[in-house]
Amino acid sequence: MRWAASTAPPGRDRQAGAGLCAEHRRGLSAQPLGLPAGPVPAGAVDMAGMTTQSTMNVDFSSVHNHYERLVFEAVLQRASDYPNLDAQALPDVACVALNRMGSQYIRHAVDLTFNMTAKQRTAMEENLHDSVTFAFELVQTRIAMRARR
Secondary structure (H helix, E strand, O other), rough: OOOOOOOOOOOOOHHHOOOOHHHHHHOOOOOOOOOOOOOOOOOOEOOOOEEEEOOOOOOOOEEEEEHHHHHHHHHHHHHHOOOOOOOHHHHHHHHHHHHHOOOOOOOOOHHHEEEEHHHHHHHHHHHHHHHHHHHHHHHHHHHHHHHOO
């Protein structure tokens, strides 16, 4: 969609395309639209409406989806059951399985496993098995369909 000359919002360029500032379109601004460059100043309001108290350096590298490691291991273990799939298809299988599993973000695996009941652990293992099986079948079917074209 192109902006008409009379309807283009201020700061927008009709030639830049819908919703893009001309500077951003030309690559002069590496910053996403509407976001300030650099650290957030103290007292600023973020997108969630929360006021920041200070600029902090926070390391989120320990946060991860608990199911990632489990799915990756399951895909590698079961890859030999699907000889028609090569190594390039396995990340697709993992993505499909992870999307089907949902997410369980944690910092430390021990926190989750310590607090799980046997029933929850069994349900998670069944969900893992079903999700990985579904993913292998889906990716294998899609590859076979592409080969027929």
